[in-house]
Amino acid sequence: MNENEHSQRIQIRLLALREDYLKRLPEELAEMRRLATQLLQEDKPAGTLGILQHRLHKLAGSGGTFGLPELSGYARRLEQQIHLWLDKLPPSQVELTAFIGEIGTLAELNMHTGYPGADQPPPSRPLAQQDMIHLWLVEDDRLLARQLVDQLTSFGYRVTHFCQLAEADQASAHDSPDILLLDVMLEPEGINTTEQMTLLPRLMALSCPLIFISARDDFPSRVRAAQLGAEGYVLKPIEVPRLVNRISRIMENRASPPERVLLVEDDQLLADHYRLVLEYAGMAVEVLQQPEQIAETVFSFRPELILMDLYMPDYSGPDLAGVLRQYDNWAGLPIVYLSAETDLGRQIQALRSGADDFLTKPISDAQLVAAVRVRVNRARELMAQINQDSLTGLLKHATIKEAVDIALTRALRDGHPVTLAMLDIDHFKRINDNHGHATGDMVISAVAMLLRQRLRRTDIIGRYGGEEFLVVLPRCDAASAHHLMDEIRKDFAQVRFSKGDTGFTCTLSLGLACTAAFPVDTGAELLARADRALYQAKNTGRNQTRTATQ
Ligand SMILES: Nc1nc2c(ncn2[C@@H]2O[C@H](COP(=O)(O)OP(=O)(O)OP(=O)(O)O)[C@@H](O)[C@H]2O)c(=O)[nH]1
Numbered sequence: 042m043n044e045n046e047h048s049q050r051i052q053i054r055l056l057a058l059r060e061d062y063l064k065r066l067p068e069e070l071a072e073m074r075r076l077a078t079q080l081l082q083e084d085k086p087a088g089t090l091g092i093l094q095h096r097l098h099k100l101a102g103s104g105g106t107f108g109l110p111e112l113s114g115y116a117r118r119l120e121q122q123i124h125l126w127l128d129k130l131p132p133s134q135v136e137l138t139a140f141i142g143e144i145g146t147l148a149e150l151n152m153h154t155g156y157p158g159a160d161q162p163p164p165s166r167p168l169a170q171q172d173m174i175h176l177w178l179v180e181d182d183r184l185l186a187r188q189l190v191d192q193l194t195s196f197g198y199r200v201t202h203f204c205q206l207a208e209a210d211q212a213s214a215h216d217s218p219d220i221l222l223l224d225v226m227l228e229p230e231g232i233n234t235t236e237q238m239t240l241l242p243r244l245m246a247l248s249c250p251l252i253f254i255s256a257r258d259d260f261p262s263r264v265r266a267a268q269l270g271a272e273g274y275v276l277k278p279i280e281v282p283r284l285v286n287r288i289s290r291i292m293e294n295r296a297s298p299p300e301r302v303l304l305v306e307d308d309q310l311l312a313d314h315y316r317l318v319l320e321y322a323g324m325a326v327e328v329l330q331q332p333e334q335i336a337e338t339v340f341s342f343r344p345e346l347i348l349m350d351l352y353m354p355d356y357s358g359p360d361l362a363g364v365l366r367q368y369d370n371w372a373g374l375p376i377v378y379l380s381a382e383t384d385l386g387r388q389i390q391a392l393r394s395g396a397d398d399f400l401t402k403p404i405s406d407a408q409l410v411a412a413v414r415v416r417v418n419r420a421r422e423l424m425a426q427i428n429q430d431s432l433t434g435l436l437k438h439a440t441i442k443e444a445v446d447i448a449l450t451r452a453l454r455d456g457h458p459v460t461l462a463m464l465d466i467d468h469f470k471r472i473n474d475n476h477g478h479a480t481g482d483m484v485i486s487a488v489a490m491l492l493r494q495r496l497r498r499t500d501i502i503g504r505y506g507g508e509e510f511l512v513v514l515p516r517c518d519a520a521s522a523h524h525l526m527d528e529i530r531k532d533f534a535q536v537r538f539s540k541g542d543t544g545f546t547c548t549l550s551l552g553l554a555c556t557a558a559f560p561v562d563t564g565a566e567l568l569a570r571a572d573r574a575l576y577q578a579k580n581t582g583r584n585q586t587r588t589a590t591q
Pocket residue numbers: 465466467468469470471473477478479480481482485506507508579583
């Protein structure tokens with residue numbers, strides 16, 4: 042199914058859901074009217090008022106989603122009226138009679154005006170990144186541009202250089218980059234040059250990520266960059282490894298796996314609607330069917346965010362959030378209430394149970410997608426800060442060691458081999474001594490980049506020590522691993538680094554250990570064998586790959 046057909050199908054399913062909702066609505070409104078009339082005969086109306094309040098609350102939330110904003114707003118007002126009665130004074134007979142009339146008005150509201158819920162769902166995410174990332178660099182300092190192009194090219198990027206914004210603007214008529222690097226003087230809004238008035242917005246329309254290069258570290262310049270949607274702000278003199286790190290983070294985010302969202306919503310139609318909207322935006326969604334199963338579902342589905350209704354028949358949102366927070370592993374899992382509750386006091390009360398935020402129904406499709414995406418990305422950034430090395434973006438020592446243990450447990454369970462590869466840059470101390478620490482950092486980043494580009498998504502890469510790396514290759518036997526890693530070694534030896542006018546290359550030594558070659562019980566044993574193989578590679582001339590045989 043192509044993108045267009047997929048989009049049409051989703052639209053059709055969304056419309057079908059709405060039809061279904063409209064079909065059931067008269068029955069729901071008639072039931073509310075019956076309940077309201079019943080109130081007149083009751084001495085203690087609190088119970089029936091509670092039921093009516095719950096139904097009006099749901100109507101306020103669902104009406105907007107299915108294109109009935111007027112109905113939604115009206116239901117919300119009536120719900121608030123009941124709140125007042127329940128909190129303070131019960132209604133008089135006169136008030137009740139007027140209320141029954143208002144419930145009747147609900148049913149008469151023109152149900153077919155407007156359908157904001159049918160706003161075009163936001164476009165699905167772009168396709169995964171192409172083989173070679175194409176950068177456009179707008180830089181009027183030719184010397185700096187030449188150095189940048191050289192260095193970025195040795196990191197495996199394709200770079201096109203433009204001296205002026207106008208040249209990039211012309212090129213944008215027939216081509217577009219994956220990332221735009223702009224070295225322009227940022228003026229505060231209002232005192233824009235012609236360039237910034239006309240050309241910048243045109244380049245922004247390419248809607249590719251934007252990184253500004255600037256010598257100015259002042260707040261107004263950074264604000265201006267943020268206003269223009271910059272995803273990075275790199276200061277001069279440019280530290281290329283940091284720039285490369287930023288670029289690869291941005292590209293990884295673009296090609297990142299679908300956001301996993303768990304929906305906890307007792308209104309089946311609304312749950313279906315939200316699920317379709319989020320799936321159309323490229324997310325993986327599961328709807329919790331039984332609240333009692335929340336811990337099992339979170340364990341198996343591993344959501345990155347939970348969207349939770351506040352008021353549900355058996356257990357409330359705060360009940361479920363409270364249960365999840367009892368588990369150490371999920372203490373940081375973002376939980377967002379999605380509810381028609383607009384009372385700030387009650388919202389704050391609900392947040393005390395351990396949720397992070399509140400979204401108010403009705404919510405437009407685009408708003409929902411944006412709200413979920415922003416929160417999942419924040420959570421991912423946070424996890425990255427905790428687990429990833431800042432120079433290379435690879436897993437840190439402790440995390441990659443943990444990954445070895447997990448991969449070994451899986452391999453022993455499934456009967457597949459797993460291979461570890463330990464890499465070390467040869468004579469790295471000399472690189473630092475001869476070319477400076479910053480250049481040494483660039484070499485470290487280059488190894489990381491190369492590994493990232495060449496390995497499978499399922500392989501796990503970590504920075505094990507200063508200039509030492511560890512790769513876990515699940516379901517990979519020793520011969521395939523040797524072939525693959527040795528190709529990487531040979532290619533790395535071809536990468537030319539530059540420092541001023543001098544260029545140099547460097548090499549890698551590798552030690553491999555595969556579970557198929559000998560019995561191992563622990564990750565530490567496998568690591569020790571890979572380490573010994575690396576030691577052999579170093580001792581027998583460097584720039585080679587050795588595989589442990591025993
Ligand atoms: N630039 C840079 N250097 C680092 C970093 N971490 C460790 N180093 C340096 O890496 C060097 C590692 O040196 P050794 O392990 O002795 O390596 P070597 O003897 O030069 O080379 P081999 O014997 O081939 O491994 C040390 O000088 C460290 O200071 C880092 O993050 N950046």
